[in-house]
Amino acid sequence: MELNKNTVFITGGASGIGLALAGEFLKSENTVIICGRNPDKLELAKERYPSLYTIRCDVSKMSEVHQTLEEIKSEFDGLNILVNNAGIQYIFDFYEDENSIEKIDKEIDINFRAIVHLSKLFLPILNKAKEAAIINVSSFLGIVPKKSAPGYCATKAALHAFSKSLRYQLEDSSVKVFEIITPLVDTEMTRGREDDLKKITPESLAKEVFRSLKSDKLEIR
Template structure:
């Protein structure tokens, strides 16, 4: 992928991986547009990343995607790189039947249907560019699930599968399809779930630099750090699941709490 003179749209660019990628793309002479749900965080990004353009947009809301497309296409008809990065991952006890059904959709809307709808919406415009790319940020957990984050891992696995088929269907177009699967990276992602912050988590800037190298080399799957191991493990031991004991403990704790409140 060419690394300068692109117009790059990054969803969820106000923190973590999206922010670090935005910074590197700006440094390399690209026009960079980022999204996020929180105006305050977008304002902070505008201050700390001179030149970045910001759009308040929730990727889980189809109406917001349509509005984002209208705004971006009007101002930047030459947009040629879409990075579907925004994501959330929640710890969940699937035995807890008090969770409202609507709440179960939150991660699916942000991590899976949102990116699919973004692609559907932006694809005609991307196809009109001489060179274009869609980068889908999945996860090492797409290959081996984490027992405490069941819906999150299902969305990332599905995103991996969707990306593979998208690549086949866009083979004869100008749009390259790339999957970027982070390992554990030190960001706000696990905020409030500190027990999930492993000491082996990668520094976010190191991760972003490795990702840029992968993009520059034209890799269609970029698997930094332990993500490569996770994919191998998923192939060698398809029944593998990370953090089984923690999930069992979470379920037992949930049962104890629900008994104590009866």
């Protein structure tokens, strides 16, 4: 797809993969809107990329998602790319951790349920564009899970299946559904992991994603 002069909305865009993707989109003369929960991180992102538009929004809270949607509709014309990037991961033992259910519920809310809601809410806008995209940031852990993060791995597996099904349903529309199946990326989420040498930078991932988007590679690994 064409990657210049689009209007792009990125969830979880204040750091890590989301911010790196925002930077790549900005290089190609796109209008980029990011959202995040932490106002300090949003401010730092704005300092790094002054042309960014920032919105404070917790995607697990539907009232804030609806408010963000209305703000985007009123302030920006022609939104045509939605990047579902926001995510969290908890490391825990499902049986031993007394808070395991609460942790999985939170992971489901942010890593899966929010993406389903955002996709549904933004599709009427995306469908108006000549060319549009939903880009879901998934993980190889949704395909090959690790034992220490049962909730995270399950939500990414669900997102992988949802992305494929939605892609099939929208194949006759102007909306393409991309899935970024990320490797181990050096972000706050992976900080402290022993296998640091295997990590790639968010910026390296973003560049590879851009090459794949340009060639319409719908499943990006």
